[in-house]
Amino acid sequence: MTGSHAAGSEVFNPLVEEAVASLLARQNVVVQEASFSGAEVLPTPKSICFMGVENKSIEELGDFKDQIYQQIDTMLVQSQSFQPVSRRVVESALQETRMRPDALLIPENMRVFAAVLERQGQPLNYLLYATLTSGTTVNNKSQQRDYMLTLELVNVNTGAYDKQAAEIRKGYHKTRAGKLWHYNPFVRES
Amino acid sequence: MSRRSVEWLVLFTLALAAGCSTHAQRVRVAREQFYAGNLAQAAELFQEQIERHPADADANALDLAVIQLLDGRPADAEQTLRVVRDNFDHLEQSDAVEYGISMVTDDQRLAYAGANHVKILTRVMLALANLMDDGGDAEAYSLQVNAKQQELLQRATGEQAGDVQLAFAPLAIGPYIHGMIREATFNNYDDATRAYHQVVSWQPGFQAGKADFERARTGTHSRPGHGVVYLFALVNRGPVKEEVAELPTTVALLVADRILSALGEYELPPTIAPIKVPRVFVPPRSLDSVGLVVNGKFVGQTETICDVADLAARQEEVELPNIMARAVVRRVVKKAAVYAVKDHLEVQEPLVDLAMTAAGVVWEATEAADTRCWGLLPREIQVLRAELPAGSHDVALLPVTAGRPLSSGPQLRVDVHDGRNTYLLACFPNTQPIGQVLQRSH
Numbered sequence: 001m002t003g004s005h006a007a008g009s010e011v012f013n014p015l016v017e018e019a020v021a022s023l024l025a026r027q028n029v030v031v032q033e034a035s036f037s038g039a040e041v042l043p044t045p046k047s048i049c050f051m052g053v054e055n056k057s058i059e060e061l062g063d064f065k066d067q068i069y070q071q072i073d074t075m076l077v078q079s080q081s082f083q084p085v086s087r088r089v090v091e092s093a094l095q096e097t098r099m100r101p102d103a104l105l106i107p108e109n110m111r112v113f114a115a116v117l118e119r120q121g122q123p124l125n126y127l128l129y130a131t132l133t134s135g136t137t138v139n140n141k142s143q144q145r146d147y148m149l150t151l152e153l154v155n156v157n158t159g160a161y162d163k164q165a166a167e168i169r170k171g172y173h174k175t176r177a178g179k180l181w182h183y184n185p186f187v188r189e190s
Numbered sequence: 191m192s193r194r195s196v197e198w199l200v201l202f203t204l205a206l207a208a209g210c211s212t213h214a215q216r217v218r219v220a221r222e223q224f225y226a227g228n229l230a231q232a233a234e235l236f237q238e239q240i241e242r243h244p245a246d247a248d249a250n251a252l253d254l255a256v257i258q259l260l261d262g263r264p265a266d267a268e269q270t271l272r273v274v275r276d277n278f279d280h281l282e283q284s285d286a287v288e289y290g291i292s293m294v295t296d297d298q299r300l301a302y303a304g305a306n307h308v309k310i311l312t313r314v315m316l317a318l319a320n321l322m323d324d325g326g327d328a329e330a331y332s333l334q335v336n337a338k339q340q341e342l343l344q345r346a347t348g349e350q351a352g353d354v355q356l357a358f359a360p361l362a363i364g365p366y367i368h369g370m371i372r373e374a375t376f377n378n379y380d381d382a383t384r385a386y387h388q389v390v391s392w393q394p395g396f397q398a399g400k401a402d403f404e405r406a407r408t409g410t411h412s413r414p415g416h417g418v419v420y421l422f423a424l425v426n427r428g429p430v431k432e433e434v435a436e437l438p439t440t441v442a443l444l445v446a447d448r449i450l451s452a453l454g455e456y457e458l459p460p461t462i463a464p465i466k467v468p469r470v471f472v473p474p475r476s477l478d479s480v481g482l483v484v485n486g487k488f489v490g491q492t493e494t495i496c497d498v499a500d501l502a503a504r505q506e507e508v509e510l511p512n513i514m515a516r517a518v519v520r521r522v523v524k525k526a527a528v529y530a531v532k533d534h535l536e537v538q539e540p541l542v543d544l545a546m547t548a549a550g551v552v553w554e555a556t557e558a559a560d561t562r563c564w565g566l567l568p569r570e571i572q573v574l575r576a577e578l579p580a581g582s583h584d585v586a587l588l589p590v591t592a593g594r595p596l597s598s599g600p601q602l603r604v605d606v607h608d609g610r611n612t613y614l615l616a617c618f619p620n621t622q623p624i625g626q627v628l629q630r631s632h
């Protein structure tokens with residue numbers, strides 16, 4: 001269903017698919033190159049802690065947020081490059097440490113958090129953050145909104161990070177004339 | 191006209207007159223039982239009303255749900271409210287036949303579809319009932335509060351759109367519950383921040399909202415070794431509808447004139463005698479808030495997060511001209527029908543003419559205002575958040591009047607869990623609480 005004044009599944013689904021697929025493709029290459037030593041050895045899945053989707057866009061995600069979370073989590077599981085830590089375990093560790101997800105990027109906090117997870121039998125290699133942002137351009141009774149989903153993958157051991165973003169533009173028009181005037185086959189309209 | 195015809199006309203009129211009492215009159219005893227604290231008897235009486243008056247079933251079920259909730263049966267209350275919510279959604283499509291019947295009887299013949307603010311509050315109470323049960327759907331219900339408001343706003347068009355927007359100023363309780371739940375996940379502070387920002391923007395008078403917003407933005411749910419107690423209090427007797435006779439307003443006459451023009455064959459008379467309409471009546475306030483005392487120490491008092499009385503009054507402002515207009519149209523249609531019968535039967539005898547006129551007057555007099563409403567709602571839904579050390583605490587809830595807590599109130603033992611929310615729900619229609627104080631941790 002297309003949202004008439006806010007993004008819906010037609011925006012979020014391709015955003016998630018594109019961003020996660022690109023990130024996984026790149027990470028897969030890195031992992032395979034690192035593991036190549038002549039003999040064929042299947043890479044061990046890296047333990048990843050998906051910290052959730054942070055909504056920094058102008059719109060409320062409502063019930064979409066958990067759906068986006070589940071979509072990303074499912075793609076990670078299916079990739080076989082990563083082994084995600086259960087969301088319940090993550091929340092339980094956050095509760096125990098009383099840390100905010102964004103505070104984990106501080107090395108000391110990251111070590112404490114990783115130690116808690118390790119105690120629960122979940123050693124940690126990576127942290128993954130997803131952020132949804134938007135930018136709006138208004139023109140009389142029409143507006144155009146760019147949605148961007150950014151994935152940030154942080155290596156807990158080295159602190160190195162990888163980043164992948166996907167973007168979608170959507171036009172919202174209050175009049176049919178506006179819809180016609182701003183018609184662009186590469187932009188989603190409603 | 192034969193004598194038999196006149197007898198039939200009188201019998202027909204008396205048949206219409208039967209059952210012309212208002213909903214408010216029919217449920218008065220049941221409501222009195224509730225406020226006297228006799229929940230079992232009140233529930234029985236509402237159940238009886240549901241069976242006896244199917245057209246009022248949903249209005250009675252709403253009151254029954256409040257009783258079930260305060261009787262410590264939140265799952266039953268949630269089930270009852272869910273059925274009513276779905277019925278209301280179904281009844282949003284109008285029925286032309288039913289509307290036609292209501293034009294020759296009264297608005298009570300219309301299926302009760304719930305006032306718009308009742309539809310929204312049904313979702314609020316669903317969220318509270320679910321919080322007092324397993325809590326699994328409370329977040330969904332909290333999101334539905336705003337979603338329903340948005341839906342109603344978008345549907346409002348034409349001249350009344352401005353009034354409707356005023357009547358449906360967004361309710362802060364929806365995002366408050368949402369923020370409260372998201373914050374307790376320890377992982378969704380962005381959602382909580384956004385939700386509390388809405389609370390602060392939509393209800394600037396809610397003082398605790400600022401602290402909630404700051405905590406969600408930069409802090410954490412609670413300190414290590416602590417949990418949070420949320421006290422939800424249903425405070426003071428809420429608004430009810432009563433029948434009153436009023437002169438139609440200019441706006442109502444304008445709307446009535448339009449309806450009559452659409453019907454084609456009728457005209458608005460130059461004067462209209464007072465008509466019966468339902469008006470919102472809010473009982474006087476008995477207390478300001480509820481104080482929370484933990485282990486003998488006064489922790490704080492509840493604050494209004496949802497002003498039900500204000501919501502009902504704003505809703506009435508929007509609805510009243512239409513209700514009056516329908517009553518005016520009904521009167522015109524009834525008068526026209528009596529004159530048409532007289533003309534058709536060529537009534538010559540003064541006695542028969544008098545009898546028919548009298549029957550017409552009785553027909554009009556049998557009309558009753560539609561006073562169906564959710565009468566057991568509180569005047570305000572208030573809330574207090576208190577962070578407490580994990581463990582078991584002696585808690586007392588004290589009604590606060592004129593800024594001072596009274597010396598006595600319900601006492602209970604509350605278990606606070608590390609990093610979790612504990613919810614308390616109490617009802618204070620006056621300084622004496624009704625039913626149980628519900629307690630649940632998630």
